[in-house]
Amino acid sequence: MAEALVRPIAALARDLAQGRTTSRELVEVALARIADAGGEGGRAFTKVHAQGALLAADVSDRLRKEGVVPSALAGLPVSIKDLFDIAGDVTTAGSKILRDAAPATADAVAVARLRAAGAVVIGRSNMTEFAFSGIGINPHYGTPLNPYDRPRRRIPGGSSSGAAVSVADGMAAFALGTDTGGSVRIPAALCGIAGFKPTRARVPLEGAFPLSTTLDSIGPLAPTAACCATVFQILAGEEPRPLVAAALPGLRLGIPKNHMLEDLDIEVMQGFESAIQRLARRGAKLVELAVPEFDEAAKANVGGGISPPEAYAMHRKWID
Structure with missing residues (x-):
């Protein structure tokens, strides 16, 4: 049912x-x-x-x-x-x-x-x-x-x-x-x-x-x-409209070489590889690239990042 x-x-x-x-x-x-x-x-x-x-x-x-x-x-x-x-x-x-x-x-x-x-x-x-x-x-x-x-x-x-x-x-x-x-x-x-x-x-x-x-x-x-x-x-308050799939031939997709794909379980990596290969077979161009901002963001989040202090500002009346 x-x-x-x-x-x-x-x-x-x-x-x-x-x-x-x-x-x-x-x-x-x-x-x-x-x-x-x-x-x-x-x-x-x-x-x-x-x-x-x-x-x-x-x-x-x-x-x-x-x-x-x-x-x-x-x-x-x-x-x-x-x-x-x-x-x-x-x-x-x-x-x-x-x-x-x-x-x-x-x-x-x-x-x-x-x-x-x-x-x-x-x-x-x-x-x-x-x-x-x-x-x-x-x-x-x-x-x-x-x-x-x-x-x-x-x-x-x-x-x-x-x-x-x-x-x-x-x-x-x-x-x-x-x-x-x-x-x-x-x-x-x-x-x-x-x-x-x-x-x-x-x-x-x-x-x-x-x-x-x-x-x-x-x-x-x-x-x-x-x-x-x-x-x-x-x-989003938009007028409903038909969904049109983006054309894949010629579309350049960046594949990050750092951080995002590190220490993955084998099943996750296999799923990711399968997905990007399907995109490639449909005409997308896969471009490997380094994104240093990912590493910088990870370092910034070691101390908790942005959310905890903002959450504390909201919840402090129940904590203090």
Whole structure:
């Protein structure tokens, strides 16, 4: 049943357009997956908006019959990382410190844009406390397990842990996450889906609990890179447009010789080599080069980098 949602957004949108499914059916599938006692719904989500999602799905189906389809996201269930404001909800940012905070009075800008595009908010996804880790562990609300090799209880990656698991496990068609130093990209990679960190502030940060005011970015997690591009158009406030693949013949791609490819596991190196060779066969020109800035950045991060002092400035009232 979960496989119904673990499909590209374009395929789901096509099924909706051709009447092969409805938003209500997709939302019911997502809710059933979340409620499955043998699954990860109880750890992937901190709050489920079951009734609100079903109501929104029915509205979406009715509007579709009237010819109103705001975007390719219309009628699709989305999970929202629990550091975004949702009107009427408490935003905990994965911490028990904020459990008794006042509810948000308005949606975060990113959430509002997804709603305006017709997406159905299915619930709040779990995360690393205050988004400060790439592992995905949360001692307060539980840690959703990676969908791969689950009996061995592998980590999901973080900090957008619940977001990645919700998509990989068919509890949402796509997810809204944040990325400061890998918090979208790491869990997406570990859970076998795609994740995209846009340029900082390309998506407005209003209504998102901050970690690093310099590095925070809002981005999607979804089954494919094309799905991420579709969601990003909406998040960035752009008019939806057809996605056109870039021509590869003649495209020069730099392959760093230093730092980034050092000390890799053999499986990771093999995967990387396979990917760049596929690009080369399609006409891309691979150029090896040294990028000394990578080494300098690594040295700068030995002492913690930019994020910790900025996070301390935000959290000092709970630390001091």
